[in-house]
Amino acid sequence: MGIEKVISVDPSPQNHALLYNSLALNNVNNGAVIHVMNPISDGHYEYNGITKTDDNKIDNSGDSLDFSLSEPYNGTLTTITLKDIFGINPEENTYIIKIDVQGFECKALTEFLKMERKPKSVPYIQMETVELCYKGFDGPCFESYKTEFLPLLESSGYIPHVPLPTTYQDLRDQCYFDVLFVHKDAKPFPYWDDRLSRFSFVQNYHQQK
Structure with missing residues (x-):
């Protein structure tokens, strides 16, 4: 079975270097990965690793678009x-989609989730959610995570897994580190297989409310 094309989106040259070295060490053709050295957001803004201002530029105060640098x-x-x-x-x-943008997931995904007719099929979305729901982070998506973002995922047909299937009410009650969202029309993901589910996440702990 061949390896499908992967698009790696990350503004950090160090992270791309690590990925390139990993591909080389595992004898994977680098042509299987498209490297894109840009941050992702809800629009096109100038970016220097800090924040977006109202005039579509980035300054060095306030919330960060990306802390991965x-x-x-x-x-x-x-x-x-x-x-x-x-x-x-x-x-x-x-x-x-496997996304980890430090609490800015709503910025990257909301426009897609709002589309009644999706331009592409996205059967699985693996997302780090701890910075969306834990008060200690208090990022730009914190206020809308439970009231707007989760309802969009639900209305788009996604079923949350942590790693076994759970409810959206559970996501509102508990702050999990990672959540896998599986579309209702997608091929079943083997997280509920007894042989695999115990090892699906090393530790998917939740924060207190």
Whole structure:
């Protein structure tokens, strides 16, 4: 079975170097991965590793768009959207999303979730949710996570797993570290297999309310 094309979106050159080295060490053709060195958001903004201001520029105060840079980026990047990512490989109709953007997941996914007719099939969304629901982080999606973002995922047909299937009320009551959202029309994911589910996450702890 061949390896499907992967689009890696990350503003950190260090992270791309780690990915490239990992591919080389595992004898995976680097052509299987498209490297995109941009942050993702809900629009196109100038970015230097800190924040977006009202005039579509980035300054160094307030909430961060992305905390993944191990060192400040020396230059300016432009944020891209999920629609832009879909356009990189337009002939592909199915995408699996693994996203960790430090509490800005609503910025990246809300426009897609609001579409009545989705432009691409996304059967699985693996998402770090702890920074969306834990008060200690209090990021830009915190206020809307339970009242707007989770209802959008539910109305779009996604079933949450932690790793076994759970309810949206459970997500409102507990703050899990990771959640896998499986679309109701997707091929069943083997997290509920007794041989696999115990090992699906190393530790999916939840924070207190």
